[in-house]
Amino acid sequence: MPDETLVDVWGLAPAVLVIMVGGLALGLVVAAVDRAVVSGEAGRAVVEPLLAGARGLVEQRRTTLAPDRLLWRIGCAAVPTLALLSLAVVPVGGRTLWSTSADLVWFNAMEALLWAAVWLVGWGPNAVHALTGGYRFLAQGLAYELPLMFALITAGLAAGSLRTTDVVAAQEGLWFVVTMPVAFVVFVAGAAAFAFWGPFAAPAAADIAGGVTSELSGVDRLLVDLGRAVFLGAAAAMAVALFLGGDAGPWLPGPLWFLLKTLAVVTALVWAGRRVPVLRPDRTVEVGWMVLVPLTLLQALAVAVLVLNGFYA
Amino acid sequence: MDLSARLRGWALARPRVLLVDTPGATPFRWAVEADLDRRGWSHARSPADTDLLVVLGPPGPGLAAAVEVLWSQVPEPRHRVDLRRPDDIGAALDEGGAALIRPAGSGPGADDRPSPAELLGTDGDAGHEGMDHGGGHEGMDHGGGHEGMDHGGEVAGLPMAMTGPDRDGLELDVLTVVLGPVLPGWPTGLVLRAELQGDVLTSAELCWLDAASLPAAELDLDPQQAALDRLVRFLVVAGWPTAARDARRARDGFSAGDPDRRVAAQRRAAAVARRVRRSRALAWTAGGIGCTAPESGLGGDTLDRVRRWCEIAVGQPVAELAGPSLDEVAALVQGAELGSARLIVAGFDLQPVTVVPPSESAHA
Numbered sequence: 001m002p003d004e005t006l007v008d009v010w011g012l013a014p015a016v017l018v019i020m021v022g023g024l025a026l027g028l029v030v031a032a033v034d035r036a037v038v039s040g041e042a043g044r045a046v047v048e049p050l051l052a053g054a055r056g057l058v059e060q061r062r063t064t065l066a067p068d069r070l071l072w073r074i075g076c077a078a079v080p081t082l083a084l085l086s087l088a089v090v091p092v093g094g095r096t097l098w099s100t101s102a103d104l105v106w107f108n109a110m111e112a113l114l115w116a117a118v119w120l121v122g123w124g125p126n127a128v129h130a131l132t133g134g135y136r137f138l139a140q141g142l143a144y145e146l147p148l149m150f151a152l153i154t155a156g157l158a159a160g161s162l163r164t165t166d167v168v169a170a171q172e173g174l175w176f177v178v179t180m181p182v183a184f185v186v187f188v189a190g191a192a193a194f195a196f197w198g199p200f201a202a203p204a205a206a207d208i209a210g211g212v213t214s215e216l217s218g219v220d221r222l223l224v225d226l227g228r229a230v231f232l233g234a235a236a237a238m239a240v241a242l243f244l245g246g247d248a249g250p251w252l253p254g255p256l257w258f259l260l261k262t263l264a265v266v267t268a269l270v271w272a273g274r275r276v277p278v279l280r281p282d283r284t285v286e287v288g289w290m291v292l293v294p295l296t297l298l299q300a301l302a303v304a305v306l307v308l309n310g311f312y313a
Numbered sequence: 314m315d316l317s318a319r320l321r322g323w324a325l326a327r328p329r330v331l332l333v334d335t336p337g338a339t340p341f342r343w344a345v346e347a348d349l350d351r352r353g354w355s356h357a358r359s360p361a362d363t364d365l366l367v368v369l370g371p372p373g374p375g376l377a378a379a380v381e382v383l384w385s386q387v388p389e390p391r392h393r394v395d396l397r398r399p400d401d402i403g404a405a406l407d408e409g410g411a412a413l414i415r416p417a418g419s420g421p422g423a424d425d426r427p428s429p430a431e432l433l434g435t436d437g438d439a440g441h442e443g444m445d446h447g448g449g450h451e452g453m454d455h456g457g458g459h460e461g462m463d464h465g466g467e468v469a470g471l472p473m474a475m476t477g478p479d480r481d482g483l484e485l486d487v488l489t490v491v492l493g494p495v496l497p498g499w500p501t502g503l504v505l506r507a508e509l510q511g512d513v514l515t516s517a518e519l520c521w522l523d524a525a526s527l528p529a530a531e532l533d534l535d536p537q538q539a540a541l542d543r544l545v546r547f548l549v550v551a552g553w554p555t556a557a558r559d560a561r562r563a564r565d566g567f568s569a570g571d572p573d574r575r576v577a578a579q580r581r582a583a584a585v586a587r588r589v590r591r592s593r594a595l596a597w598t599a600g601g602i603g604c605t606a607p608e609s610g611l612g613g614d615t616l617d618r619v620r621r622w623c624e625i626a627v628g629q630p631v632a633e634l635a636g637p638s639l640d641e642v643a644a645l646v647q648g649a650e651l652g653s654a655r656l657i658v659a660g661f662d663l664q665p666v667t668v669v670p671p672s673e674s675a676h677a
Contacts (some may be wrong), residue, residue, distance in 0.1 A: 038554050039353070054324035055364075058317075060388035063360045066471070128490050129359070132651055133514045199594070205552045206497040207655040210358040217361040217388040235633035278552025280652050283598055 006097045010083025023087045026210055026233030027226055032264055034197075034229075037274045049229075062215055064125040064258040072124020076220040078117035079227030086110035089233045091165045093243050093255045103164040104156050107238060108149060111194050113139050114231070116195070118203065121224060125215035132264040133211025137203035138173050140193055143288030144200075148190035149294035151183040155242040158312050164238075168246035170312060177243040179306060182299040186292060188269055191235030192286075195228045198273030199231045205278050236265040322414045325390060328364035329357040333380055333500050335370040336527050336665040339534060341368055341399045343542065348402050354410075358384035366393045373523030376502055379494050390414075410482035411469065414572050423439035443673075461466050477510070481646065485510040492626050494522050498549035498655075500663045505646070510649040519639040521665045540625035541582060542661055544589065547619055550659040551599060558584040563626075579628070586623035605644050611637050615660035636662055 006015040029137035031049035032148040036042045063069075082303065089096050089103035099104050122134020156162045158180070167176075177184045196212075202306040204211040216224055240246060247254030249261075306312065330349055334342040345367065349356070357363040360383050368380055385392055394409040396402060441639055467473065477486040492505040507517040521527065541564035548557035561579055566578025588596065597615060604616035612618045612634045624631045646654035 002340055038558070040555070040558065041353070044353070051324060051326060058321050058324045058390065060390075062386075062388050128488065128509065135512055136652075182551050200654070201552060205652070206358055207550045207652050208360060209551065213362075214359040221361070249617070274555050276553070277556070277598060278591070279594065279598045283648065297356070298397055 004095065005099050006095045007298060010097065015097055016155060017086055020084055022092075023084045023230050023234065024086075024226075024239065026262070027083075027229035029263065030233045030236075030270070031225075031230045033266055033270045034274070037270050037283075041085075053222055056219055057220040061218040062125075064127055064215055067126050068120075068124045070149045071120045073220070075117045075120025075122075075124055076216070076223045079114065079121070079224050080230060082110045082114050082117060083228075083230035083234055084300075086231065088239070089164050090237045091168050091246060092258055093200045094165060094168070096164060099163060099165065104152050104162045104167075107164075108152055110147075111231075112145070114194055121216070122203070122212040125161075127215050129208040129214040130212055132208050133203040133205075133214065136205075136208075136281050137212065138197060139285055140196070140200060140202060141290075143281065143285040144193040146192045147288060147292035148194075149295045150293070150300055151180075151187040151190065152242070152297070154180050154300045154303050155185040155302060157299060158307060160307070160312075163301070164241050167239055168248075171245045171248065175243065175245040178245065179311075180299055180303055182295050184239065186296055188235070188239050188265065189244070190272055191232060191239065191271060195232040195235070197228060197232055198270070199276045199279045200284070202278050202281050204270045233262070233266065233267075234281070237262045238270065239265050270293075321390065325364055325410075325413050326364070327352070327354050328392075328410060328413055329362055330354050330365045330367055331357040331360065331363040331383070331387075331495070333366070333372070333376070333383070333495055335367045335368075335372045335376060336523075337523075338370040338540075339542070341396075341537070343565060343568065344399050345369060345396065345406075346561060347568065348406060350482045350561065350565065352406070354499065360384075361388060363387045364391060364413055366391065367406075367409070368393070368395045370397065374527050375522035376494060383495060385496055403529050407474050410670075412673065432619070462652070477508075479515070480513065487515070490547045498546045498659055500546075500658075500665075502665055503543045503658075503663060505643075505658075507646075509651070514646055514649055514651065514654050517643045517654070519643045521639075526663045535567060536625055537582065537628055537661075540622045541567075541585075544619070544626060545620050547622075547656070547659040548589070550655050551595065553595070556585055556588055560589075560626075583627045586626045590620050590623045599656050602649065603660055605637075605641075605645070609637075609641070610635055611641070611661075615657055618660045633662075636664065639663075 006018070009015070010018070028046070031052075032045045035048045036045035039045070039048075051101070086107050088098055089100065089106050090166065096103065104238055115129065118137045119134045122130045122132075155167050155176055159167040159175060161167065161170075170176075189200075192198050196203045202211070204213045210216075213221060213224055237258070240258060244265070247258040249257035252260075277296050320412060326505040332342065332349075334347065354365075363386075366380075366387060368383055372380055384391075387407055390407050390413055392413040394405055429557060474486040475486050476484045477487040488509040490507055490509050492507065493499055494502045494504050502522045503519060504522055505519050507514045509515070541560050544560045545557050545564065548554075548560060563578045563582035563585060566574050569575060569578070599619075600612060600616050603618075605613065607613075612621060618634070621631060622632070625633070642658060642663065645657050649657060
C-alpha cells in the first residue's frame with residue numbers, strides 16, 4: 001500500500017517546484033553555515049553565498065585549449081541536477097516527492113552517478129590540475145562507496161523496506177541511531193566525501209589550485225558549487241530520515257522538527273569537519289577498506305540479529 | 314540595464330584576489346594580506362577563480378611574462394592592480410574594487426586576449442605557466458589509447474603524451490608539466506618542471522624565475538612573524554582554512570603598534586601552534602613524507618619541520634634550520650604524488666635570496 005506522494009497530493013509542477021526551492025534553500029543554509037565557520041564572522045555568512053551566486057551569473061565562462069566541451073558542460077550541469085534528484089526521495093511530513101519502492105537505491109544511484117559527473121568536470125578542461133582532481137575523486141570514491149552503501153542498507157534492513165517513508169515509520173519506538181551509531185557516522189562522513197567538502201575536499205583542494213573546480217568560472221562554477229552544497233544538505237536531510245526519526249518529535253509540527261534536526265546535523269557536520277585538514281585520498285582509502293568496511297559489516301550483522309529477534313517489530 | 318549594473322556591483326562587492334608578490338616583497342605582502350582580511354576579500358585559487366589581480370612590486374622579466382599569461386586567463390569582469398609601494402595599499406585596493414564594478418572597458422566583444430594555442434606557440438622558458446596551462450600540454454592522452462597502438466599525432470597543435478614505464482612496471486602516459494611560478498601557498502617565482510604519471514612526479518627539477526636579477530638580501534624579518542607566515546602557507550596547502558586564517562591573523566597582529574593587539578596576537582599564535590602540533594589528523598595525513606637523513610641537517614620529515622615552526626611562532630628560542638638547496642628539494646619530491654610534493658615544498662622555507670641563518674646549532 002504505497003503512501004501518497006507529494007506529486008499525488010499537490011500535482012506534479014507545484015511538488016517539483018517546492019522540492020527545488022527547498023533544495024536550493026538547503027544548499028544556501030549549508031553554504032552559509034560553512035562560510036560562518038571558515039571566515040569566523042557570522043554576520044555576512046548568509047549574504048556571501050548569494051553574492052557568490054550573483055558572481056557566477058555576471059562572470060565570463062572559461063575556455064581552455066582543446067577542451068572536451070560537451071562532456072565538461074554535461075558534468076557541470078549534472079552535479080546540481082543529481083543533488084536535486086536525490087532530494088526526491090527524502091520524506092518530509094511523511095511524504096516524498098515520488099516513491100520508487102526502492103528509495104534507498106535511488107538515493108545511492110544519484111550519488112554513484114556523481115562519480116561520472118565529477119570525473120567529467122575534471123576531464124573536460126584538458127588541464128592537469130582539474131584532471132588530478134578527477135583522479136582524486138575516484139580514489140576517494142573507492143574509499144567511501146562501500147561503507148556508505150552498507151550504512152544505507154543497514155537502515156533498510158531494520159525497517160524491512162527500501163522505502164524511506166517506511167524507514168521513518170519503523171523508528172516510531174526508537175530512533176535507528178541508537179542501535180546503529182556506526183552506520184549513522186559513516187553515512188554522514190560519506191556525505192561529506194561525495195560532496196568533496198571539508199576533510200574530504202581533496203578533489204577540489206588548494207594544493208592543486210582548486211582541482212576539478214580550478215578551470216571553472218561563471219555559471220559552471222556556480223552549478224558545481226551549488227550542487228555540492230545541495231548534496232551535502234540533501235544527505236543531512238536523508239540522515240535525519242534514516243537515523244534520527246524523520247519528523248518525529250513532541251509539541252512542534254513534524255516538518256518543523258525535520259528542519260530543526262537537519263539544521264543540527266548540518267551544523268555539527270560543518271563544525272566538526274572544519275576542525276581538521278584535508279585528508280589525502282591515498283590514506284583514506286586504506287581506512288575505508290581496512291576499518292570501515294569490516295565495521296559497517298559488523299554493524300549490519302548486529303542489526304540483522306536484532307531483526308531476527310523481533311527487536312524492530 | 315540598471316539592473317545588470319546593480320547585479321554586477323553586488324556580485325563583485327567582495328572580489329576574489331590573486332596576489333603575485335615579487336621576491337623580497339614579504340612584509341609588503343603581509344600588509345596587503347592584512348588589508349584583504351579586513352575587507353573580507355578572499356584569495357583566488359586559480360586564474361579562473363580571480364576577479365582582481367594584484368601584483369606587488371616590480372616583477373622581473375620572467376615573472377612579468379608569467380603574470381601576463383595569468384592575466385590573459387582571468388575571466389571578465391576583471392581588473393589588474395600594480396602596487397609599487399606599501400604606502401597606498403588601501404587607496405589602491407579601493408580603486409581596484411571600484412574599477413571592477415564599473416561596466417566600462419573591454420566587454421566580451423573587445424576581447425584582445427591571445428588564444429591558448431598562441432600562448433603555447435610562443436613556448437619559451439619562463440612565461441607560460443600559470444596555474445592552468447600546465448594542463449594545456451597534456452593533450453588528450455587517454456583518448457589516444459582507444460585508437461590502437463598509435464600514440465603519435467597531434468591534438469590542437471600539441472603532441473600526444475607518450476608512455477613510459479612507471480614505478481609499478483606498467484606502461485603509463487607521461488605528461489610534462491610546469492608548476493608555478495604562481496600557485497596558492499607556493500613561493501612565488503619558484504618553478505617546478507616535472508614529468509607526471511597519473512598524479513605521481515617521476516622526475517622533478519626546481520628553479521627560480523629571474524634567478525640572475527634577484528635582490529641581494531631579504532629584509533630582516535621578525536622570526537615569529539616569518540614562522541607564522543610559513544605556517545600559513547603550509548596550512549593553505551594542507552587544506553586547513555580555519556587554522557590558516559588564525560595563523561595569518563596572528564602574524565598580522567604582531568605588526569600592530571597597539572600593545573593590546575600584540576598580546577592578542579601572541580595568544581592567537583599560541584593557540585594555532587598548539588592546534589597544529591597536536592592535530593592527529595594532520596600527523597596522519599602529512600606524516601612520513603619529505604624524510605631527510607639526520608646528517609643533512611634539514612630537520613627530519615615535513616611534520617617535524619612544521620612543528621619546529623610552531624615553536625618558533627610562539628617565541629621559543631629554537632634555532633632556524635639551514636634552507637635546503639633546490640636540488641635537495643627536487644630529489645625529495647621525485648616519486649611523490651602531487652599532493653605530497655606540494656606539502657614537502659610547503660614544509661621548507663624556500664626563498665629566492667640566500668638568507669644566512671643566525672648561528673646554527675647542529676642538532677636537528
